Amino acid sequence: MLKLEKRAALAGRAGVIRSAGAMLAAILLAFLIAGLFIAAIGVSPLEAYGALFKGAFGSTYRLSETLLRMTPLLLISLGIAIGYRTGMFNMGGEGQFIMGMIAGTVVYLYVPAGPVLTTALAMLAAMAAGAVYCGFPATMKAKFGVSESIINIMLNYVAALWLSRLLNSVLKDPNGTLPQTAMIDKSLYIPTLIQGTRLHWGFAGAVALAAAAYVVLFHTALGYKFRATGSNIHAARYAGYDVVKLQILAMAISGALAGLAGCLEIGAVQHRLMEGISANYGWDAIPVALIGRQNPLLILLSALLFAALKVGSNAMQTACSVPNNLSSVLQGMVVLFALGSSFFVRYRIRYIKPKRGEGEAAHG
Amino acid sequence: MAEYLINLAAQAIRLSAPILMAALGGVYASRSGVLNISLEGCMLTGALAGVIGSHYTQSPWLGLLLGIAAGVFLGLIMAVFSLTFGANQAVVGTGINIFCTGITAYVFRAIFATTTTTVKVNGFSPDGIPLLRDIPVLGVILFGHNVLVYFAFAMVAVTHVFLYHTMAGTNLRACGENSSAANSLGVKVVKTRYLATVLSSTLAAIGGVALSIGNINTFVEDMSSGKGWIALAAVSFGRWSPLGVLAASVLFGLSDAFQLRMQIAISGAPYQYFQMIPYVMTIIVLIWTGRRGSLGPKTGEYFEKEMR
Numbered sequence: 001m002l003k004l005e006k007r008a009a010l011a012g013r014a015g016v017i018r019s020a021g022a023m024l025a026a027i028l029l030a031f032l033i034a035g036l037f038i039a040a041i042g043v044s045p046l047e048a049y050g051a052l053f054k055g056a057f058g059s060t061y062r063l064s065e066t067l068l069r070m071t072p073l074l075l076i077s078l079g080i081a082i083g084y085r086t087g088m089f090n091m092g093g094e095g096q097f098i099m100g101m102i103a104g105t106v107v108y109l110y111v112p113a114g115p116v117l118t119t120a121l122a123m124l125a126a127m128a129a130g131a132v133y134c135g136f137p138a139t140m141k142a143k144f145g146v147s148e149s150i151i152n153i154m155l156n157y158v159a160a161l162w163l164s165r166l167l168n169s170v171l172k173d174p175n176g177t178l179p180q181t182a183m184i185d186k187s188l189y190i191p192t193l194i195q196g197t198r199l200h201w202g203f204a205g206a207v208a209l210a211a212a213a214y215v216v217l218f219h220t221a222l223g224y225k226f227r228a229t230g231s232n233i234h235a236a237r238y239a240g241y242d243v244v245k246l247q248i249l250a251m252a253i254s255g256a257l258a259g260l261a262g263c264l265e266i267g268a269v270q271h272r273l274m275e276g277i278s279a280n281y282g283w284d285a286i287p288v289a290l291i292g293r294q295n296p297l298l299i300l301l302s303a304l305l306f307a308a309l310k311v312g313s314n315a316m317q318t319a320c321s322v323p324n325n326l327s328s329v330l331q332g333m334v335v336l337f338a339l340g341s342s343f344f345v346r347y348r349i350r351y352i353k354p355k356r357g358e359g360e361a362a363h364g
Numbered sequence: 365m366a367e368y369l370i371n372l373a374a375q376a377i378r379l380s381a382p383i384l385m386a387a388l389g390g391v392y393a394s395r396s397g398v399l400n401i402s403l404e405g406c407m408l409t410g411a412l413a414g415v416i417g418s419h420y421t422q423s424p425w426l427g428l429l430l431g432i433a434a435g436v437f438l439g440l441i442m443a444v445f446s447l448t449f450g451a452n453q454a455v456v457g458t459g460i461n462i463f464c465t466g467i468t469a470y471v472f473r474a475i476f477a478t479t480t481t482t483v484k485v486n487g488f489s490p491d492g493i494p495l496l497r498d499i500p501v502l503g504v505i506l507f508g509h510n511v512l513v514y515f516a517f518a519m520v521a522v523t524h525v526f527l528y529h530t531m532a533g534t535n536l537r538a539c540g541e542n543s544s545a546a547n548s549l550g551v552k553v554v555k556t557r558y559l560a561t562v563l564s565s566t567l568a569a570i571g572g573v574a575l576s577i578g579n580i581n582t583f584v585e586d587m588s589s590g591k592g593w594i595a596l597a598a599v600s601f602g603r604w605s606p607l608g609v610l611a612a613s614v615l616f617g618l619s620d621a622f623q624l625r626m627q628i629a630i631s632g633a634p635y636q637y638f639q640m641i642p643y644v645m646t647i648i649v650l651i652w653t654g655r656r657g658s659l660g661p662k663t664g665e666y667f668e669k670e671m672r
Binding site: 089290329 | 458473594596637646651
């Protein structure tokens with residue numbers, strides 16, 4: 001008969017290697033099963049994955065596009081990690097991202113204060129919008145115990161609908177017919193990092209923020225309080241921490257990061273607000289944070305992986321007509337298999353020969 | 365005006381059925397101590413399964429069967445990962461939701477992408493119950509619906525009787541109230557939660573079937589659009605009881621029917637604001653429930669056998 005057995009915990013480096021191996025196995029298994037889905041529609045999985053890989057990393061330009069897509073994913077998922085560590089699950093990245101884009105665009109379009117000041121104001125406005133949009137459900141949760149996840153998800157739909165309304169009314173480009181705003185002024189474009197690509201300074205900023213988030217979470221008193229609240233809220237309260245304030249603050253930071261991502265998307269990439277602009281970044285950031293184990297440094301890796309998936313799956317759709325939604329299928333499976341593999345890091349299945357009579361006893 | 369109200373009420377009943385089904389699923393899961401946030405994904409998958417089954421067999425009943433199969437499968441995934449592997453239930457549910465978003469769009473495109481016209485399949489007949497449907501006023505409101513609507517309402521009664529008037533139901537509630545006490549009284553906590561979880565995902569998937577082949581007879585990507593989450597809100601608003609959940613679901617159905625009618629009634633109106641109504645109402649209702657300080661059963665905790 002099969003029996004579950006706890007493994008001895010591995011200390012230090014061996015434990016890290018085992019965890020990393022388990023994660024890698026989870027990713028490989030997800031790709032393997034997704035390969036079956038590809039084969040099911042009559043396309044060679046190897047060919048499709050080849051197109052995906054080439055699409056994501058095949059040239060300097062492709063790589064720059066992957067890093068470009070990585071920027072909002074990274075920022076939003078860093079925010080999710082900070083919230084999660086404080087005991088709050090921020091599933092509202094999509095709404096906060098959209099609100100950041102709206103606030104940023106309004107400043108870009110209507111506040112002519114010179115490039116530097118306008119950009120700074122746009123970023124601040126976007127961060128404030130995201131912070132408020134996430135701070136509200138966090139307050140409801142911290143004060144009344146209302147599910148922050150459900151409110152955030154409702155707010156995602158509200159934000160998308162409001163964006164659509166704005167683009168068909170007050171924010172609509174008066175000189176155009178499409179539901180989109182006018183372009184922001186060229187002087188306000190966030191400069192590119194590498195010439196000939198769209199990769200912008202926001203990417204460098206996002207990576208720096210990842211490092212900063214790591215330091216804050218793991219090497220400051222505030223980060224310690226965040227994590228104490230997240231791991232045992234009763235103990236944190238007993239220790240005298242204002243857990244309500246800490247949770248709201250963590251979620252406000254979380255929303256601000258998503259809002260900032262929205263502002264960068266306008267200032268550096270799209271230069272105008274239009275329908276469908278959010279491209280599901282806010283939803284996609286959730287698995288990024290989960291796979292990155294809510295650790296800013298690991299999130300750098302998972303954001304890169306999922307950005308590559310996002311860019312590569314579009315290339316795969318063009319080259320082999322495999323629907324690009326395969327990337328979500330992969331994301332979901334990686335999240336689940338990672339949970340499964342971390343179980344097998346802690347346990348092993350042993351086959352034990354049943355002695356006479358013991359088989360029945362086990363059922364009793 | 366009277367006719368308008370009658371039709372509004374009838375539509376509210378019809379639109380509440382998918383939410384009600386998923387919310388009843390939520391009642392089973394949370395009463396047993398499981399936080400099943402994968403209801404949204406189960407609904408979406410059930411909606412597609414219903415369309416696929418009906419498309420290939422021309423029978424909505426086989427569509428329903430495929431939807432049930434999908435729900436059982438997703439429920440088992442939820443159960444294995446959260447109850448056996450002991451993973452965080454919110455994370456497992458999130459993983460399932462993401463997977464479902466992807467797989468439904470992928471499969472839908474893979475099967476139907478070649479057709480340029482919208483796919484219409486055979487749905488459940490909305491003819492209602494003969495004779496009863498001819499009763500003035502009430503006939504239209506209550507008896508002019510498809511069979512899934514009646515299934516949903518019957519499930520309210522079944523769930524009520526099961527939870528409060530059977531031993532198994534009492535045991536299930538005990539798992540959510542105090543799992544170690546239940547365990548010491550000989551209730552098999554993990555097994556009970558397995559069944560409750562699979563049942564909850566399956567009911568949500570049937571809700572999805574009602575959404576597709578019990579309503580518009582086609583599939584649209586992301587067509588559940590938050591209804592699984594609204595169902596979760598209905599669970600806490602309905603205070604984890606079948607009758608409360610019924611009232612909450614009808615309220616959400618009414619808000620949905622109202623906004624749909626407003627969109628049609630006022631052409632050129634800012635329809636996005638109408639579409640926001642169900643979402644905004646969910647938020648208001650949740651906060652109102654929370655302020656009254658209802659805690660409900662303890663969900664989300666891993667029950668390890670060795671703990672006894």
